[in-house]
Amino acid sequence: MRLRLRAERRLQRLGRIGKAAANQTAHDNERLLHELQVHQIELEMQNEDLRSARAQLEAALKRYTDLYDFSPLAYFTLDRIGTILQTNVAGARLLGLERSHLGHTRLGAFIATHELPGLNAFLGQVFDAQPVPARELHLAGDHAPPRIVSIEATLAPDRLSCNTVVTDITTLKAQQQQLERIAHYDLLTNLPNRIVLADRLQHAMAQCQRRGRSLAVAYLDLDGFKEVNDQYGHKIGDDLLVILAQRMKAALREGDTLARIGGDEFVAVLVDLEHLQDSTPMLVRLLQSASAPVSLSGVTLQVSASIGVTLYPEDPSNADHLLRHADQAMYQAKQAGRNRYRLFGMHESA
Structure with a gap:
């Protein structure tokens, strides 16, 4: 009986110990569960941040891809020998092929043969990390007008490729x-203007000094042109100027220059003259060309020309003074009766 009592007391004692242990275990489990729940929430929040960051990255990548693909500029990624590693829609359109057909094709295959050394030199400088300006190249093929592109490139960070922009500058x-041409040629007659005249006259004067030859500056003003304009209008007057300009230009030799300097005034530079008399045939032909009848809109028109001439280096003046002297001689020709030429400093006309 006493043994049973002792056993029951031990059992009770063990029960109290077990209950305390159970209480401790439950507390530990509860704390562990709390930690797990907090950790789970933290992971969910981190995953949410990662998903948001991924979505932003994908959106940025799509915007970049759209900008790359649909840019009006042609982008190419090239290796050192010009192999096309990647391009956009504009790049494929520029070369006239689908992007799927451009893989591992060299850009040089689309460049005019005579321009290939320039392209290779350009790529060599880029991959050697040298500063290199944009280069203009002609595309291969029978294009009218020839297609011209400008190529610019920067070396990629891995130094294994370069990012290239190719711009079609044909229209530009x-x-x-x-x-x-507008800056240097007369829009109506397509003759050189004052700028080209001044340049060619200076060049011709320098040649005279080197070769021991002469040149003639002939200042020409049309007689009666104002009356044509007043009677028939500017359209007829302009058409007449175009025809006369063509005729007078044809009256000169290759190497001579005929320029329109305004209104009905022209200047001819007659080069490579050995004697004064060498200019006479051209001057006579100029007079004949200007005075020959012209039929326009059912009307026959006829004007003439007064020409003043000075000879260099016999007249040892600069270019501006040569023009001024020829102009003065032209007015003498008008006063002498028109339809003739007058030499500067002389009193006889032809």
């Missing part, structure tokens, strides 16, 4: 040439 070059 044509506009530049047009502006250049």
